[in-house]
Amino acid sequence: MKLSHLISWSVILTFNSGHPLPKMSARLDGFESVNGSFTDFTKMRVRRFNQTHTVLNGTFEVLRNLGETLESGVICDRSAMRSNLLQRTPFKLPFTPFCDHMKTRYRYFQRMYSNYTNMPPVPPEGLCPFPKGSYWIKDLLVNNSMVPRMIPEGFWRCYLMIRDSTIGLITDCVQVFFTLTNELH
Template identity: 30%
Template sequence: MLDLRIYISLMFFVDAYMAFPRTYEGSLVSWKSTGTSVFDFNIRLLGRERKANGSLTLKEDIDDKHFTMEAVSFVDSNGSGNYKRMAISLAKKPMCEAIKTYWDYFEGTLKYGVTTNCPFVNRTCPLPKGHYYIKDMSINTDDWPAVMPRGYLKGIITFKKDSKVVSEQELVVHVMDRPF
């Protein structure tokens, strides 16, 4: 009986903790893109705020039958360039299924008609080929987990067509305590 009370108390504590506002913020440090056969990202970070600006060209319709996406993450707590792999990753999934599953984490950052006209914002599937913009995009951490490591976080997103890598996106975000 005591174990059950401890378990219930712990669950209430975790729920209450998750309701607190985020004590951190993030800013883009770099965005490197490789591969242009299907996904052609042309992104630059501009200004002191390091806002992402540029374009994404999809050279063909992106569907679940041929395209998959997966991601791994790394952390460098002190900025030395010595990244360690984190347990947080996105398992290989068909493209549209991955967007539907993980989009909540990016919804605050990419807003349709404001920072982008990319169709994945509306969870459209298949993603139609075309030329799309990203304008003045900065990181919004409101939908991220309550607890995040501080330092430099690197995410590598790999896009594959029929199990062959067609694009990799490497994003580095600096996560720091939010000034009060």
């Protein structure tokens, strides 16, 4: 039998054998405020919800209106061995104007966490500037269906940053720690 036939049959048997494809599972491990000129995330915590899930809880302050002169971005580090030897990954969100971020990325995902926070909803025309105030997050669980399968498993640390574009400096930064694993269901 030719090699191409063997590969074809193995693919057909794999998909028709009743064994599902692996699904990514994400578990929050930590949330840490590094610095904050415009925001204060020091009261945010990750807590165990039950034996298998962790959730994000707490309050945070937006100390001034976040608007036109600010940009937001995300960079991530990963360790395949689940140790503290983390390496920078190509997975990132480049710095974009904060108002554009609110109109696109935030607005797209807001339906997932609208029941878990008092943050204002963003209309189609956007919300700029984002109003200063005190906001809460209660029992926010990571939605595993939103984690793409192509992202490798391991221990991850992502920096969520705000940069002041007038001076070019990162003014606010929080670290989010999580573990990604492949699971068969």
